[in-house]
Amino acid sequence: MAYDAIETPFGKREKIVGGSAVYVAYAASNFVKPVNLVSIIGNDFEGSEISALEQKGVSFEGVERVKDKKSFFWSGRYHLDMNTRDTLVTDLNVLADFNPVIPESFQDSEFLMLGNLHPATQISVIGQMKTRPRLIAMDTMNYWISSAPEDLKTVLAMVDVLMVNDSEARELTHEFSLVKAARTIIEMGPKFLIIKKGEHGALLFHKNQVFFAPALPLEEVFDPTGAGDTFAGGFVGHLARTKDISFENMKTAIIVGSAMASFCVEKFGPERLKEITKTEIDDRIRQFIDLVNFDIALV
């Protein structure tokens, strides 16, 4: 959980709530309640942001509140193509001493989504769960691939679903072909692999099967911040609602995640996610069906 300063070609926000956990929670809360959040915030985190999430069914019992420090802060500026960005400021603040503690009331969680933190932190969270969740999904990034490769290998062997983007998949495996990279990653442990390609959609790999979900072609991407985490929240939220972790249902979950991500980029930070309605989500999912549906008769 964080505050961000974001600048895109369309404008800027000096201070807007953000962080993986916020995006995942907002997205997932449309499908399942409660969403049990484990994170850390500082003395600057506004009560109104907490209430907004709580009203969506998000539990803060696992969120540590530090009185004498500020929340994690990130500042970035997007380039014109919106696919690349420069990080201007990263202030760890409370995140420097984050040791997540899973509350007793969270022990029955069946679906665990591990945000992008040090793999040792991800391992600690899995270790605290007395009963292994039915599904453990995780995100990671280039920084951990290069700085903590051994811990990363350990956690990869403990999870069911890995979500990475295409450049991370290539860096993790030293394979340029995403098909070859996927095979290598699945040998490392995750039974399911999602490779996100931003505006070019996402691939789901499982055994020798592959599924592709496009991103919705949009007139404008206003602010891509949090789109990947929103995708993750929609994906895990759908699985948690349906309690079905088959490959077939994961295809649907990827469409749901893609639909949620397509909302996220329409406004700054999580602004669009805060106001979204069930009708809008259903309409958006129908747009995805129209986007890829075709009839074919082999002759």
Added chain:
Amino acid sequence: MAYDAIETPFGKREKIVGGSAVYVAYAASNFVKPVNLVSIIGNDFEGSEISALEQKGVSFEGVERVKDKKSFFWSGRYHLDMNTRDTLVTDLNVLADFNPVIPESFQDSEFLMLGNLHPATQISVIGQMKTRPRLIAMDTMNYWISSAPEDLKTVLAMVDVLMVNDSEARELTHEFSLVKAARTIIEMGPKFLIIKKGEHGALLFHKNQVFFAPALPLEEVFDPTGAGDTFAGGFVGHLARTKDISFENMKTAIIVGSAMASFCVEKFGPERLKEITKTEIDDRIRQFIDLVNFDIALV
């Protein structure tokens, strides 16, 4: 029609048959016969290449044979990522004086595919058709967008389908968003617009509708030469076979085109297209169905 010298990270060919018309003809010949070819070749064009195409049902009546000149020659080298290439040699040879003449026996052609040549040449071909074909599709490239913009505007107003890649769509409209670019291009004339994104698939725009077809995730792209033309040949071939030019059937045609293109890149030049079977095409189309098919129940 041409000879190419191609170098990819996987090897090279000093002299291999190529050119848009060859790829379009090979691809389309799997779906419709005859394929009426209008092109020009020099004294170096081998009889065995002509027979190979004729056996596939391709008519050479519209192919001019020049005795004292060589065929068009292109030489290129692909970079490691296969998405970019350097052109090493372009020898126009016979193509410098190409003035296509439509034979009387081709006048009843219902489907016309205009390869990537000067828009004035494309206009000349349309003008020679005594009855307007039911569907006219065309390709173009950045070179004509910058060097012959007025002729290009004229031909765009005469055709039904434009096929371009994403960078060409952006250059033609000065719009970065492909959705905005598509709207602008459709205002220029073509009722249908296909934007090809290489390994990231293709988009079909028509009125306010959009359809997306992915590229098949491949272990290796061996040689991308001709993939776009092969896509075009499969697309128009399917439409000509079914004689149905509705948006719904164009979706299917894009899947057929994508399937054909996925074969093309498996070997050098058109080598793979020469050997392809009906069973292989059907299997490949089934892979596309599996790749994008999902079930969803809105709740």
